[in-house]
Every structure is written in structure tokens, then in C-alpha cells.
Amino acid sequence: MSANATNPLDFGSDLLTADPSAHVWNDGRMYVYTSHDLNCQPDFFMQDWHVFSSTNLEDWTAHGSVLSVEDLTWADNFAWAPDAAYKNGKYYFVFPAGTGFKDRINPENSTKWMGIGIAESNSPTGPFEDKIGAPLWQTPYANDPALFIDDNGKAYLYFHGKDFDYRVIELSDDLRSVKGDFIKMDMGGYEPKMEGPWVFKRNDLYYFTMPENNRVLTYYTSQSPTGPWEYKGVFMEQEHESNNHHSIVEYQGQWILFYHRWVETPELECETRKRQRRSAAEFIEFNPDGTIKPVVRTDEGVSRFSQRLLESTAQ
Template sequence: MMNKLTSLIASAVMAGAVTGCAQHSAEGQNAPGNPLDFGGNLRTADPSAHVWNDGKIYVYTSHDEECQEDFWMKDWYAFSSTDLKNWETHGPLLSVDDLTWADNYAWAPDAAYKNGKYYLVFPAGTGHKDRVNPENSTKWMGIGIAESDSPTGPFKDMIGAPLWRTPYANDPSMFIDDDGQAYLYTHAKDHDYHVIKMADDMRSTEGDLTKMDMGGYEPKMEGPWVFKRGDWYYYTMPENNRVLTYYMSKSPMGPWEYKGEIMGQEHNSNNHHSIVEYKGQWFLFYHRWLDIDSACGRQRHVAAEYLYFNDDGTIQPVDRTEKGVSDFADR
């Protein structure tokens, strides 16, 4: 009797363990479409999406190393697709080992195409951030720019230096207007909501960082992304580093009018995004903090959703979905 009871208990425990494993596996897979399946075990974040003349969509990302210390990151990747379901991996495109002026903090990149060249604009830095005693911090970050004849690199740091050293800056967003003028927006110490023009050769800046008129509303932010649709320019950002919000203007330098939320926060974690049109459809790329086969808890993973506009040009709010854009090729 005791042996039979013991056997039944053991069977129940084993069944519960199997059920628990199955649930964990299902949660780990998370979705048929989100996060995007870039293959392998790469942890990616800060997606910068672009469409080049070869008809593919490219997503440039930062690369989170497993259980990395305080966002100590070393290289950048890109992924290309024609259906947003099957992705080809390219990279690393560039590493901090290739730089003479930085050795860490390979954070959120952007990319651009001009003068027959592809450009990777990226933040990198040196030092250490002391979160307990901030006065002891030595961390510094600047914006670099690298060139290539191919959208997938290899990219080379042609100037061997950041575009500027002061102010401390990261999270670059490069926007090239219809007339070919390139504008660089960043998150910078005491210089948020600023813009600077790039020289025509894309290897230096012109003039100074210019403070834009944001209509009187300037919350804490990071990771700006600027794009144009029709006659409207859009300045989008993670407000308070969490909630994606946006402004609209008739000029890439403002004045800007605040319009509100695109996507709410999740897990009280940061977000970083980009918005692009591909084959007549607009998309929002962003990252999520998910526990997928990780020994370190939630890690960042790139996801995507469809994006829609109202008749007046304003953006419709976007919800996170499991399906994502997995059915795009079937539309």
C-alpha cells in the first residue's frame, strides 16, 4: 500500500514537473512572430530599421552579451529580410576592438545611405559608471560614424574619432531629408532635443548642436527616432525611457507639437524603437525584455508590429502582440 501510494505521488510530481517544463517552453517561445527569429542565441536590442535599394529591409541592432555587466557591449549586428519572417544574419558589422577611441558601450546604432556609401552611426565609450557613488564615475560616450560599400559591411571608422567629445552623447538617429541634407539627433548630457547638421561627406558636422522648439513639453527621454511621411516630420522617443511617444512638425528642425503615446511600457523596462515603411506598410520595431532560455532572467529581444496612421497624420496606438508581423508575406 505504501509503495503504491509512493508511486502515485511520484507520478504526480513528475507530471507536474513535465507540465511546468512545457509551460516554460511555451513561454520561452513566447510567440509565433514575436520576438523576431534572428536565429542562434543572439540577444539583440535597439533596432534601427531601413529599406535600401536592393528591396530588402535591414534591421541594425546592438548586441547584448549573455549576463553582461551593466550594458558592457562590444559589437553591432544587422539582419535582412524580404518577408519579415525569415532573416539573414550579418555581423558583427563593427566592434569596439576596431576603434582607437573607445573600448566599450556598443549601444544603439543607426544607419544611413548617401553618396553611394552606407553609414553606421554608433555610440561607444570608455570608463566605468559607479551607480553607488556617481561622483566616482568615469564613464564617457561619444558618437562615431563608419563607412562601407555594402549595407552589411564591413564598416570602417574613417575618421578615427567621435564626431565630438562634448557633450557626452549616445543613441544617435540619422535622418536624411529629401534634399540630401543629413540631420543627427541624439540623447546627450544637457543637450536632449537638440539636432546638428552633417557635412556633405558625412565625416563631420556643420555648426553647433541646435536646441529645437518642442512646444514646451520636454520630459526625460532617450533613443530619438526621426522620419518623414508625406509632408509631416515625426520626432519619436521613449519618454521617461519607457513609453514610446511622438511629436509632429513641418520641418526636421521643428517647431514640434507633442501628440502623445504610441506604445505603453512593459515590465517598467526601457524601450528603443524605429519606424519604417516597407512594401506599402508601416512597421514599428522595438525591443522587449523577455526570459527566454536565460540564466540571467529577462533579456532584450527585438520585436515588430504593424503601424497605422489616421487621416490627419497622427499615429494610432500600438499594442504588443504575439503574432507581430508574422503574416506579412501572406497579405
């Protein structure tokens, strides 16, 4: 199934997607792994993850669900923000999932727990299989994983942990277990509330990016994937006082920011949450010193990707 580009991205169906994790694999396609919001859901009760791909960011192919909580033995809900990686000739899908119920009115009654699992496939579009049949750890409660493979092959897992943020842990070579203990990173003395970290490397500089206070996108830089990190500030302001979740990747010489927007969905006639989440994208640019230029949400998004490539070639 294919569809033309808009912003939010048109993945070719009415599927509500969020938390886009973008990667470019060896076949040269852009793959975007997303969570899937159920229509009019009251509180992020989510059941599966999807993947979409494109060669021009204008026409997208929907590959369907790559994994579901029905495939898990240790969780039955909260199929939240995923990530993916390629190593050892296999594709890895890292995901949060959990059990229980979160009582927002009377938090003392909440039983919700979340952990991070990892699944494998021979294909970037899955299906992925949970090989270890358990989360990578039970404590701390954790979600929003970001799996970064460094140039030397070492795999680092960043995440949002309850009372346990700004930590990273190395994974074993087969990515089926953790290696060593959690590393508390030096963030230069600034550690605001956060979720959804994303780490990437550009010109030998590491970037730790996140939704600060779960809303505005900010970042740090470092010479190492484990810090120490230097806070650099905001590169995308918040919208509608709603959460954001993002990824940043280079594609054919252009850097792209994927994120989600909360947009009006009158066609759903939801009694609550009139705005629903949909995946979106923008071009992202850097200053000569490596700092990120401010990014503004646009209705155009990356729909001019092919034209932009032509313009870059002509220069």
C-alpha cells in the first residue's frame, strides 16, 4: 500500500501511529517503526507495533504489524515506543511492554509495570520473534528504549526509567542480555524530567536527544556514547502541551527528524482526546560547529525530499 507525502505522514491508511523510530538499512530504504494508537483509546492501552518503508519519503509502503503483545508471555499491554537495530546479520526490535493498570485518579491503586524486551528477525519488516521470552531486566521499571550500535559494534541501550533516567547499559554481542551494570551518565549537572531518548552520531560527535519535560525536544553532545554530556538546549518547541517522541537519521545526505503530532480527528468522534497522534517528519540541519538549528513544524514536512536532492546535486 502506498500513499503520497503529507505532514503528518500519510502511511496509506487511517492507522494512528506515534513514536516513529527511523533507520536506513543496507537495502537503501528508509524504515520507520512505530507504536499504534487504538482509535479513541482512553489511556495508551496499546497492542502492537508497525513498520513502514520508503525510498523517497514521499511514497510509503505499509508492512503491517511486526510484533504484538499477543506474541509475548510476559506482558499483555502498553506496546509503546519501539526501536530497531541491525547487527550480526540480523534485525533486532527493542520494545517496551507491560502489565497491570495505571489509576491516574488514585495513583496508589496503580499496578502498572513495564519492561523492555528484544526480538529478532531475518527481515527488517519482521515478523520479529521474542527469543528470550522475558524482559531484559525486571527492575527498574522502564520504557522508551533507544538502541545505539557504535562504530566498534558495541550496543548501548538508553531508556526512560522510573526514578532511573540518564542511565545506559551495554548489551551482549548477541543483544539477548545486558552486559555489566547500568552506567549513570554525567549530564553536566542538568537532569530535567524526560522520556524517549534518542542517540545518534554525526562527524565523531555523539548526540543525546530527548523530549524534555516530555514535551520540548532538547539535546546534549559528547565525545563518547556514555558521556560526559554537555547540554545544548532546545531544537523543537512543544505543540498543544502534548508529549512528543522522535528519532533523527541521515538519508541520502539529508538529515531527517521524525516525530509525532497531535492532530484533530473529528472523523473518529472521540469523547475524550479529540487530538490523536500521527507520525510526522521535518528536515533537520546543523550549524558548522555541530549544533542543531531550530526545527519548526510544517504542513509540508519532507514532501520536497526528491526536489531537495536535485537541488543539492545541482549546487
